[in-house]
Amino acid sequence: MSRTRAHPYIPNSAPRVRAEMLAAVGAATADDLYASIPERLLLGRVMTMEPALESEVELRRHLRELLDRNVSTEDRLSFLGGGCWPHYVPAVVDEIVNRGEFLTAYYGETYADHGKMQAFFESSSMIGELVECEAVSQPTYDWASAAASAISMAGRLTGRSRALLPASLCPERRSVIDGYCGARMRLDPVPYDPATGAIDLAALDALLGDDVACVYLENPGFLGTIEPDSAAICERAHAAGALAVVGVDPISLGVLEAPPRYGADIVCGELQPLGIHQHHGGGLAGFIASADEERYVGEYPTFLVGAARTERDEWGFGEVRWDRMSYVQRGDAKEYTGTTQCLWAIGVAVYLSLLGPDGMRELGMTIMQRSQYAAQRLGAIPGVRAPALTAPFFKEFVIDLNGTGRTVAEVNRSLGEAGIHGPLDLSRSHLQLGQSALCCVTEIHTQADIDRLAGALAAAVA
Amino acid sequence: MTTTTRLQPFHQASWNQPLVFEQSTPGERGFIPPASGATIEAAVGDPLAALPASLRRSLPPGLPELAQPTVLRHYLRLSQETLGQDVNIGLGLGTCTMKYSPKVNEELVRSHKVRDLHPLQDDETVQGLLEAMHRFERILCEISGLDRFTFQPGGGSQAVYANARMIAAYHAARGESHRDEIITTVFSHPCDGAGPATAGFRLITLHPGEDGLPSLEALKAAISERTAGLMITNPEDTGLFNPQIDRFTDIVHAAGGLCHYDQANANGILGVTRAREAGFDLCQFNLHKTFSSPHASMGMPVGASGVTSALAPFLPTPVVEAADGGYRLDYDRPQSIGKVRQFHGVPATVVRSFAWVLALGAEGLREVAEIAVLNNNYLAHRLDGIRGLEVSFADGNDARRLEQVRYSWRQLNADTGIGTIDLARRTVDYGVQQYFPSHEPWLVEEPMTLEPAETVSRADLDTYAEIITRVAAEAYDEPETIRTAPHSSTSHFLDAAPMDDPERWALTWRAWRRKHA
Numbered sequence: 001m002s003r004t005r006a007h008p009y010i011p012n013s014a015p016r017v018r019a020e021m022l023a024a025v026g027a028a029t030a031d032d033l034y035a036s037i038p039e040r041l042l043l044g045r046v047m048t049m050e051p052a053l054e055s056e057v058e059l060r061r062h063l064r065e066l067l068d069r070n071v072s073t074e075d076r077l078s079f080l081g082g083g084c085w086p087h088y089v090p091a092v093v094d095e096i097v098n099r100g101e102f103l104t105a106y107y108g109e110t111y112a113d114h115g116k117m118q119a120f121f122e123s124s125s126m127i128g129e130l131v132e133c134e135a136v137s138q139p140t141y142d143w144a145s146a147a148a149s150a151i152s153m154a155g156r157l158t159g160r161s162r163a164l165l166p167a168s169l170c171p172e173r174r175s176v177i178d179g180y181c182g183a184r185m186r187l188d189p190v191p192y193d194p195a196t197g198a199i200d201l202a203a204l205d206a207l208l209g210d211d212v213a214c215v216y217l218e219n220p221g222f223l224g225t226i227e228p229d230s231a232a233i234c235e236r237a238h239a240a241g242a243l244a245v246v247g248v249d250p251i252s253l254g255v256l257e258a259p260p261r262y263g264a265d266i267v268c269g270e271l272q273p274l275g276i277h278q279h280h281g282g283g284l285a286g287f288i289a290s291a292d293e294e295r296y297v298g299e300y301p302t303f304l305v306g307a308a309r310t311e312r313d314e315w316g317f318g319e320v321r322w323d324r325m326s327y328v329q330r331g332d333a334k335e336y337t338g339t340t341q342c343l344w345a346i347g348v349a350v351y352l353s354l355l356g357p358d359g360m361r362e363l364g365m366t367i368m369q370r371s372q373y374a375a376q377r378l379g380a381i382p383g384v385r386a387p388a389l390t391a392p393f394f395k396e397f398v399i400d401l402n403g404t405g406r407t408v409a410e411v412n413r414s415l416g417e418a419g420i421h422g423p424l425d426l427s428r429s430h431l432q433l434g435q436s437a438l439c440c441v442t443e444i445h446t447q448a449d450i451d452r453l454a455g456a457l458a459a460a461v462a
Numbered sequence: 463m464t465t466t467t468r469l470q471p472f473h474q475a476s477w478n479q480p481l482v483f484e485q486s487t488p489g490e491r492g493f494i495p496p497a498s499g500a501t502i503e504a505a506v507g508d509p510l511a512a513l514p515a516s517l518r519r520s521l522p523p524g525l526p527e528l529a530q531p532t533v534l535r536h537y538l539r540l541s542q543e544t545l546g547q548d549v550n551i552g553l554g555l556g557t558c559t560m561k562y563s564p565k566v567n568e569e570l571v572r573s574h575k576v577r578d579l580h581p582l583q584d585d586e587t588v589q590g591l592l593e594a595m596h597r598f599e600r601i602l603c604e605i606s607g608l609d610r611f612t613f614q615p616g617g618g619s620q621a622v623y624a625n626a627r628m629i630a631a632y633h634a635a636r637g638e639s640h641r642d643e644i645i646t647t648v649f650s651h652p653c654d655g656a657g658p659a660t661a662g663f664r665l666i667t668l669h670p671g672e673d674g675l676p677s678l679e680a681l682k683a684a685i686s687e688r689t690a691g692l693m694i695t696n697p698e699d700t701g702l703f704n705p706q707i708d709r710f711t712d713i714v715h716a717a718g719g720l721c722h723y724d725q726a727n728a729n730g731i732l733g734v735t736r737a738r739e740a741g742f743d744l745c746q747f748n749l750h751k752t753f754s755s756p757h758a759s760m761g762m763p764v765g766a767s768g769v770t771s772a773l774a775p776f777l778p779t780p781v782v783e784a785a786d787g788g789y790r791l792d793y794d795r796p797q798s799i800g801k802v803r804q805f806h807g808v809p810a811t812v813v814r815s816f817a818w819v820l821a822l823g824a825e826g827l828r829e830v831a832e833i834a835v836l837n838n839n840y841l842a843h844r845l846d847g848i849r850g851l852e853v854s855f856a857d858g859n860d861a862r863r864l865e866q867v868r869y870s871w872r873q874l875n876a877d878t879g880i881g882t883i884d885l886a887r888r889t890v891d892y893g894v895q896q897y898f899p900s901h902e903p904w905l906v907e908e909p910m911t912l913e914p915a916e917t918v919s920r921a922d923l924d925t926y927a928e929i930i931t932r933v934a935a936e937a938y939d940e941p942e943t944i945r946t947a948p949h950s951s952t953s954h955f956l957d958a959a960p961m962d963d964p965e966r967w968a969l970t971w972r973a974w975r976r977k978h979a
Contacts, residue, residue: 007826009562009754009818011919012833021920025839030832033839034734036703036861041735047604050597052823056566059821067575067813069590071583074574083804084581090493092534098572099541100548104563106757107555107898108545111890112474114952115543116759121970122482128970129524135969139761141616142804175779175801179627183662219517231516255510257517280591281581281805282762292973294964303760306967307481307974308960314478316956320967326619328902331646331655331665338619338653339750343761346537353482353533354492357522363495368509373502392512412584421583443495447502 007054071421073278077449078421081396081440082222083143083170083270084278087251088444090354093275097347110318117317120305120342123349127287130250130352130360131267132258134292138303139285139341143270144176146286147216147247150268151177152335153288153299154214154243155185162186164207164215164242166199170222171429185213194432197225197389197398199233208240214266218247219256223430224371224396224438225389226256234263249273250287252394254360255368266290275351276344285341285348298324301335303342363443367395370450371441377454378439383461388436395442399423402434404461411437414460420453469928472893473950475542482536483971486526492533524972543952545895547757551922553841554889554897556866556911557651557699559727559751567754567817571810581805585790591809592789595782598816605827606725606745607738608768613749613812614778616803618726621746621765622657622693624802625722628744628769628776629691630661631799632720635776641690641719647676649698652901654724658693670905674700674855681713691720696740697730699901699911700854701838701863711741720744720773726765728752729915730835730865733828737768744769753815764811778802833916834865837923841914842867844927848934850874854906866913868906871934875908880937880944882908887955888936888947892929 006014012021027033034042053059078086096102105116124136140146151163163181165174167189178187191203199217208215215237220226227233234244246264248256251273259267267289276283290296297304298321306320326333355363375397379386387393388400401408412422423437430436441450498506510518528536546552552560571577579588599611615621626644633641644658647668655665666684668676675698692714697703704710711721723737723745729752737745749755749764756762769777779798780791791806822830839862845851854868871882886896900909914923936943946955960966968974 003825003829007822007829009564009821010826010829010833010916011922012837012916013829017920018833018836021836021840025836025843027836027839030836033832033835033862033864036705036864037731037735038705041705041708041739043734043736043739047733047824047827049601049604049824050820052826053820054823054826056821059817060566060570062820063570063594063813063817064573066594067570067573067590069593070575070579071587072574072578073580073583074578076587078580078583080580080582082582086578086580092492092530092537095534096537096541098568099538101541101544101546102759103568104547104552104756105544105759106547106558106560107760108895110956110958111887111948111951111953112545112550112895113543113759115475115479115540118479118481118543119537119540120759124969125481125483125971126525128972132523132972133970134973134976141620144801144804145616170804172801172804176804179800179802180660183660226513226517228514228517231514253519253523255519256513257519258521258523261520262516277577278580279577280579280583280588280809282808282810284804285761292964292969297964297967297969304969306961306969307971308956308958308966308968310954310956312954314953315481316953318956318958318961320961320969322961326656326659327652329656330652330902331644331659331667333652333656333659336619336623336653336656336660339617339748339757339760339763341616341761343758345761346759349482350533350537352525353528353536354530355495355525356490356492356527357525358527359491359493359495360523360525361519362497365509366495366498369498369502369506372506372509373498376505416584416587421580421587424582446496447499 073421076419076421079423079439079453080421082424082438083172084281084284085273085440085442086278086444087273087442089275089277092354093347093350096350097343102343102346110316117305118315119346119349121307121317123345124305126349126352128289130253131289132260133267133289135290135297137288137300138305139271139287139345140302141286141340142284143247143286144173146268146288147173148177148180149301149335150245150266150288151181151214151216153266154245156299156334157295158213158243160211160213162188162211163213164188164190166190166192166217166221168192168221168223196391197223198228198391201229201232204233204236208236210241212240212242214243214245216245220249220252220394223389223398224393225391226394228391231262252364255364271344271348274348276347285344297321301337366443370445371395371397374439374441374450377450378457381458381461396438396440398436399439400436406461407435408437411460415456418456420456469892474952476952477539477543479536479539481971483526485528485532488527490527490529492528492530550894551918551926552895553912553914553918553926554895556898556913557727559729559913559915561754561915562917563754563756564818567814570817571813576810576813589788592782594813594816596784596789598812601819602747602766602768605732606768607736608745609771610774610777611766611768612777612781613764613766614803614807615765615767616807617763618746618748618765619653619657620802621767622653622724623660624767624778625744625746626658626661626663627799628773629720631776632773633690641688643688644690645684645692647694647698648905649700650695651724651726654693663690672858674702674859675704678706678709681710685713685717689717689719691722693722693724695724697864700868701866702859702861703864707740726751727865730831732831733824734831743773749811749815754818755811755814762808762811764808830916837914837918838863838865838867841912841923841927844923845930848931849938850877850934866911868900869910870906871908871910874934874937878937878941880941882910884944885933888933888944889929890948890951894929
């Protein structure tokens with residue numbers, strides 16, 4: 001099946017080169033290369049698939065026309081969050097993460113990929129400053145996998161097998177955690193107060209016991225609220241001999257407290273807000289952090305990059321406690337690991353270097369101001385309650401549409417016609433909230449954008 | 463016919479960059495967030511007013527303070543100190559299928575039409591993306607012979623884990639939850655053990671015979687009423703194809719188990735042999751390996767999980783369905799294992815790999831496989847005869863290797879005391895990525911695993927062979943040069959002992975300052 005013309009991606013498909021190389025290895029034809037595969041296992045025909053578009057001109061045209069049918073969050077104003085959020089990505093971040101050297105690097109370590117390793121170390125270090133932890137993982141797949149690992153770590157550290165999670169948890173995250181921890185741990189939801197959105201402390205007390213490995217809480221939680229009793233929850237976990245695991249949206253940490261200061265033993269969260277585009281969810285990347293104690297570090301399933309000095313007193317970087325990883329432990333591993341989302345660690349490093357402490361504080365203030373303004377505007381629409389939960393919130397809040405007689409789906413159809421990706425429908429995932437939606441407002445939303453949403457929503461429910 | 467190459471003097475970029483923290487100048491700014499404006503500020507008042515004091519930030523985060531050009535320059539320099547696939551003859555990372563990632567694919571996914579999509583947008587607003595996913599699923603079904611795929615797993619290991627979960631769900635649905643053992647081989651990827659272990663299985667690992675392959679007898683001995691399935695790579699890490707693979711799957715099926723084919727690296731067999739004909743029920747392809755999506759510093763991966771129709775009800779939720787002339791995400795799947803990753807994995811990587819396959823077509827994919835195997839055999843031919851170098855299991859098995867070879871420096875090590883880690887470190891001085899020895903455990907002594915994919919040229923292969931030849935000669939003639947390497951890399955020899963010492967390791971700048979200041 002020798003080609004008459006080389007394929008641009010395959011240098012040695014040039015007919016003469018191919019023939020010379022086959023001769024060099026003693027093969028009469030390419031089929032001879034597969035002599036070790038028995039005939040009964042050979043496909044023996046050309047696969048059936050779409051015709052090739054070998055010219056880049058045709059390929060690009062075809063795919064651009066296909067993808068241009070998508071209606072992006074640039075095409076429409078978007079108030080969708082719920083685990084992946086619209087934030088501004090500084091141009092310098094994109095410049096760096098798109099560099100071919102980083103984009104196409106893989107598993108080079110101390111020497112050939114020194115720059116990548118330094119960027120990883122700096123990224124972990126800056127996350128460590130946000131959460132005030134000395135041990136920080138390389139990225140996990142997403143917040144869900146970070147939380148699942150953090151809960152698993154708590155199980156091993158305490159030798160206990162039950163974990164308590166907020167009942168309001170993101171359904172996607174909950175499903176990942178259930179599947180991941182389910183083989184070894186029991187996961188009990190802790191009810192929340194439907195008026196405030198906060199964890200019900202009496203219910204928590206009733207569920208705590210000497211078999212509880214950890215209490216998991218989030219700031220902000222899926223429904224946008226900040227747990228007002230975070231310190232008390234951590235204290236009660238500790239009193240029961242359990243660990244406190246706190247999940248965070250780290251873009252809030254210029255204004256919100258570092259979780260260890262109110263009692264967190266393990267911190268986890270989602271890095272996507274820190275300079276990573278949404279990518280239809282492909283921008284997610286989780287992290288885990290804790291104190292730098294040997295017993296904690298030994299339980300991390302992820303890559304851990306450490307710094308040291310070379311023989312010439314330069315910075316050098318390597319893998320800390322490589323022996324704990326599933327690459328070594330194989331079937332004895334506590335948890336698997338693999339290629340995750342480490343390019344985004346580099347994006348996070350650039351982002352946090354640009355923002356600095358003042359930028360993070362100013363950004364947090366802007367997000368809280370704008371989201372609170374949005375809640376005021378939407379809550380003023382007849383029949384609409386916003387914020388529907390009274391606990392303080394960061395960038396997302398629940399809008400209660402039950403008083404409008406309209407479903408979220410109907411309202412969002414109207415908003416779509418007005419050029420708006422409407423807020424996330426909660427009516428199927430959080431039944432007790434009825435026809436409610438989760439509205440996300442960030443630094444990208446101007447006052448005019450928020451006013452436009454309010455106008456479109458008012459028209460939709462009128 | 464063999465090209466003579468001359469190695470050029472090389473030095474990697476070596477900026478000796480201080481850490482970003484060490485470059486901080488208080489008061490500098492790299493970015494100004496927008497202010498909310500007088501109207502909003504007046505309407506809201508103090509936005510932190512409702513927060514309990516215990517939840518307000520007490521100390522500003524200790525982030526560096528840098529102007530924008532300083533940040534750009536720092537990270538550009540770090541990129542220059544990274545030997546990505548774009549800038550080196552990247553064939554040393556065996557088992558990883560390093561290949562060219564076409565730039566047009568990057569241009570496509572950098573459009574806001576992919577980059578700025580929210581994963582829970584209405585299906586009607588992502589019809590282009592869903593169609594790409596659907597059409598690429600059909601392509602992978604043809605390549606594997608299996609019936610359905612999901613792109614949700616965010617990497618190969620996660621796909622193996624997902625498939626282990628589906629195996630568990632399948633047995634549970636049949637009232638056979640007592641099946642709690644998975645069989646794998648020591649030359650399969652470590653995740654074929656770790657993925658099912660995370661899902662709650664006990665692992666049985668088969669070791670190879672003198673031919674480098676697991677035996678049918680060993681498999682039969684491992685089979686019992688507790689067998690849930692087999693999770694295996696083929697060709698294994700040695701590059702040897704197991705010609706009895708369908709006998710293996712027959713035996714497991716006869717015992718009531720299921721068979722998963724780890725096809726992370728399918729580069730040598732595209733269009734040649736498939737999961738279906740070998741009797742597999744599940745498989746996974748790593749789109750960032752065989753299917754050309756960039757490795758992204760260990761990022762943006764997709765493990766595409768494929769199953770037969772019998773297992774399709776257990777696939778993670780949602781799946782893409784064609785309906786009414788369009789496409790939709792189906793969340794109504796009562797037997798599904800649920801989510802293994804939030805949302806839909808890394809859809810941009812599906813687009814990249816779809817574009818890659820479209821650029822090749824069926825015959826092009828077969829060409830990829832043939833040239834990958836040809837390149838590997840050509841490189842082995844060029845390395846043959848290097849003093850101190852052997853091909854693993856060559857004595858017990860004279861079959862051609864497919865896409866990679868696990869070599870051994872056992873003899874060189876015995877002769878010189880130089881080990882494979884030293885040699886790999888030295889290759890960096892010649893401008894190539896430090897090669898990959900082997901996954902653990904090192905059954906092959908002093909291993910080296912090379913995998914030249916289809917995107918390296920003959921001249922590249924000749925150059926690489928010259929580098930290996932040169933480094934091996936140095937081991938005999940000037941071993942100090944190797945022991946003290948690297949000499950022309952970004953940095954110099956690093957004692958790795960602190961990485962295992964809790965008193966000295968430092969995972970963050972905070973920890974470094976406490977332990978070493």
